Amino acid sequence: MINQSLSSSDLSACTTVAVDLAKRVFQVAGEDALGQVLYEERIKSREAFYTFLCQLPPEVVVLVETGPGAQAWARQLQGQGNLARILPARLVANHRSGAKNDRNDALAILRAGRDSNIAAVPIKSAAALAMQALHRARQGYIRRRTAISNQMRGLLLEHGVTLAQGDVAISQTIPRVLEDATQPLPDMLRELIDELLGEWHHMGERINVLTGRLETAANDDKTAKRLMTVRGIGPIIATALLAKQAEPERFSNARMFAAYFGMVPEQNSSGERVRLGKMSKRGDGYIRSLMIQGAHSVLRQVRPDSQQPDDLRLLRWLGRLGRKESAVRLANRNLRIVWALLQNEQTYRRQPGNGQVAISH
Template sequence: MQINRVALDLAKQLIQVHAVDLSGKVLVRKPLRRTQLLPFFRELVPCEVGMEACSGAHHWARQLQAMGHRVRLLPPQYVKPFVLGQKNDANDAAAICAAMSRPEIPAVTVKTIAQQDRQALHRIRSARVAQRTALVNQTRGLLAEYGLVVGRGRGTLRQAIPELLEDAENGLSLDFRQLLAELYDELVVLDARVEQLTGRIEQQVRQEPDTQRLMQIPGIGPLTASALVAAIGDATQFRNGRQLAAFLGLVPRQHSSGGKARLLGIHKRGDSYLRQLLVHGARSVLRTAANKPDDRSRWLVNLSTRKHRNTATVAQANKTARIAWAVLARNEPYRP
C-alpha cells in the first residue's frame, strides 16, 4: 500500500511517525531519530505531511517541501481534541494524522528563512527590554530598602544613580555602593543593546517597500511594520482583513447557545507581541484623534465617548490590522 498521509510529532531527538494509506489504515507507527527522518522521506513517493506548528516545525517543513512533499502545519489547539487515550508521542502523532483529514482546520503558512531571521531579531529585542525593565524595578526596590525612593521611569533612575553614588551622606554602605555601580553599568549596557537592535530593525524597514507602505498607516511604526511582515509574510493567506484581525486575537470571543449570540471580550489568541504593538499604536492614534477632522478620527472620538477608552483602543487596533491586510494583500499604498 502507498502511504497517503504522514504525521510527525516533533521533539528534539526522537520524532514519532504515524503514516496511513488512502483508506486510513496505519502503515508506519514508530519513532525516528533526527538523522533518520530525511532518509525516511527520501524513500517515499511525495505525499501529505502534517505537523503541529511548534518549535522546529518550519525548518522541517522547508526541508520536506524541497523533496516535493506537501506540508501542512496545524495549530496545536486544533489538534488537541483529536487525542485519544493518554498523552504520549504515539497518540499525539495519531491525533495530528486525524486532524489532517479535516480540511476545515486552517493551516499555518511555512515561514521563510528571512521571516524567521526577522522574528528572531524581534524576540531578542523583546527579551532585552524585559531584562531592562526587571533590572530597573529591582534597583528601585533595593534602593527603597535603604530609604531612598526613586521616581518611576528608566530615565529617572539612570539620572538618580550617579547622584546617589556621589552623595556621601545618604547612608549607603561601601558594599552596596559597589553593587549599585554594577547595576548601573548593566543598565547602560542593556540600553545600548536595545538601541542597537532597534536600529537594525529600522534599517531593514527602510529597505523594503512592504514595510514602507505599512508605515503610512496611522498607528504603525517601524517595529510594528517589521513584526507584521515577519509574522504574516504573504497576506493573501487570509481571505479578508477580519481573518487577520482574528489571527491576531483582536475579535470578540463568542459564547452562544440556542440561537442566542453572546459576544465577550477579545479572545487574545495569536501573536501577543504583535497584538501588543498594534494596541500601543492605537493608543497613540486615539490620543491625537481629537485634533484631526477626518472621518476615522471623528469615528474614534465618538466611540471613545460612548465606550470605555480601552474598548475604543482595541477597536482602532482591529481597524489598523484590517487596513494592514488590504495594503499587503492588494500591494497598494495606504489611502487615508
Template sequence: MEQITARPIVRVGVDLAKRLMQVHAVDAVGRVVTARALAREKFLPWCAQLPPGCVVAMETCGGAHHWARRLRAMGLESRLVAGHFVGPYRMEGRRGKNDANDAAAVCEAAGRPHMRFVPTKTAEQQAVLAVHRLREGVKEERTACINRIRGLLAEFGLVFAQRPEVLRTELADVIEDASNELPHLARVALQRAQLQWSELEGHLAWCDERIAAHVKTDEQAKTAAQLMGIGPVTASALAASVGEFRQFRTGAQFGAWLGLVPSQHSSGGKTSLGRITKRGDDYLRTLLIQGAKSAVMTAHKRRDRISQWLVQLTARVGWQKAVVAMANKNARILWAVLARGRRFDADHVSVKPDGCAMAVPATAA
C-alpha cells in the first residue's frame, strides 16, 4: 500500500460509520497531514502504517470499543471520547456538522491535556452488558404484552387487579369459561397472547440466570452485591460497565459520573445547587435509585449506622431526597471498597485525614 506521508503522524481523529471512516491526522505541531474518507475494509490496513504508539481517537458510539481493541492490538494508543466532549471542538459549530468536521473535532479533543477518556471495554464486559440490554428489552415487551391482554379483556367487560400475578392466575380460567361473552376468535387470540407472555417470562428467567452466574464468578460484582440496596442485577451492571474503578480519583467523582450530584449555577462566591445532573449511564443510575428506594423504605427495620442515618435523613428532607442521597452514598462506598481494595462494613465510621482536601468516600454523609 502507498505510504501515508513523509511527515510523521502523532494523532488521528476518526469519525466511525458503517461503511466509510473519516480520518483526520495531524503531526506533532498540530498541522494537518491528511484528511480523507476510507472504506471500512481499508481502515485497519491504513492504520497499520501509522507509527507505533500513535494516538487514534474515536467518539464513543456503536462499535467504538471493538475498533479500540483492534487498534490496541496493533500497538496503537486508542482513545475514546464521549460525544458531549467532542461538540465544543467543532470549529464550524452545530450547523457545520459533517464527517470531516467531526473527525477534526475528535482529533482536537483527544489532544487536550485535561480531556477525560472512556476506558475501552473488554469483549467479556460487553457480553455481560448484552444480557442486560436483552433483559431490559424483554421487560418492556412483557409489560406491553400484559397491557395488551388487559385491553383485550376490558373490551368484553372483564377487568382484573393490576398485579400481573392476579391476571396470570385468572387468564386460563377466563379463556376456558364458556359463560362469558368471549367469541371463539377472541379466545384463540388470548391463548396466543398467553403463550407469548410465557415465552417472555422464559427469556427473562434466562437473563436472570446469566446475571446471577456473573455475580458468582466476578469478584467486583460479588463485592458490590454486599451493599445495602444493590442486588445482583445492579452489581453485575456496575462491574461490567465500569470495570476499573481506579479510573476515578474519588468516590465523589464516581457519583458525579453517574449523575447523582446536584447541578450547579454558581457565581461570585455564591453557591447555587439544583437538581441532580442525571448525566452518565441512565441504566446504572436507575438501578441505583431503585435499590436505594428499597433500602430507604425498609431502613426502620434495621439497626446499622447507614439505616439509622437514612431514618433521620428521611424525617428531615423527605423520602425522595433520601433515596438520591442513598444512591450517591452507595456509589461512593462502592468506589471505596473496589478502588482501594477494602472490605465493606455497614458500621464503618469514616474519618477525614487532617489537611486532606479529598472528599471522604465510604459511608460519609
C-alpha cells in the first residue's frame, strides 16, 4: 500500500527519492532499499520544493530526469551533501507504466534508477553550462540563417531566378538581382527579399561574435588547447567537448567513450552471428555532427601524394570506404584520442614513425 501522507517517518525510511520536475509543480516518490514505494507527494511551489530538499537526510539519493532545471536542482543537492543523479529522459520513458502523467513519471524515474545499465548524465558546473549556452545560441543562429537563405532561394526561384550554392551567391548575387531592373520581380518581393537579406547578414554577424567568444575561451583553456592538437578538432569542437563534461573516467575504454556519442556501428546480432549496421547515432548529436564535420575538413586537405603515415592511413580509407564512411571512421578515432588526452596532461602530436601517438610536453 502506498502512503501518500506527508509523514517524516515515511520519508526517513526512504533510501531513494525520485522527482518529476516542472516549473512550479513537483511530483515526488520515495522508495526503500527493497524497492517498495513508501512516500508520494505533490508539491505545488518552488519554495516548498526547496524546503523539501533541504529537509532530506544526507544519505538519500535523489533522482531526476533530464530537462529544464535538472542541472540547477542537482547542484543544489550536491551542495547540501545529497547524491543526485540525472537520468536520460528517453530511457526513463521506457520504464513508464500506464498513461503519461506526473505520478507515473516519478515512479518511472524510480524504476530507471534501479536499472544499472542506465548511466547518469554528468552534473555540469555553472561555467560548463554557460559554455553550452553559447553553443546552443550559435547553433540556433546557424539554423535560422540557413532557413532564411533557403527561403530566399525558393522565393526567387518561383520567379525564374536561380542561385548557386553557398553563401557567396546569397551575399553577392542577390544584391545584384535586386538592383537589376530587368529582372521580373515585383517591387513588393524586392522589398521583402531585401529585408530577409538584412536579417541573414545580421545572423551571420551574431554567429561570428559567438564563434569569436568560443575561440577565445578555447585559447584560454589548457585542456581545450591540448584537444586542438588533434587533426579535425578546432575551438568549436574543443569547447563543446569541455561543456559536455563527459567524465571520461566513467568509461572503461576509448571505444565505450566513442559509443557514448553514437560513433559506433549499430548491432543486430543473435547467437554466434554478429551483424553490424550503420552508425548508431545515439548520444549527443551536436558533438557527433561537429566531429564528422571536422573529419571531413581533414580529408579535404589530405594530399594524394603524401607519404606521412597518418595521411597514408586516410588515403587507404578513402580508397576502400569512400569519403563519408572515412569521415565517420576518423571522427571515431579522434574521439578515442580525446578520451586518452582527457585522462592525463598529455599533448597529441603526429609522428613520422609507425603512427600517431600522444606524448607529454
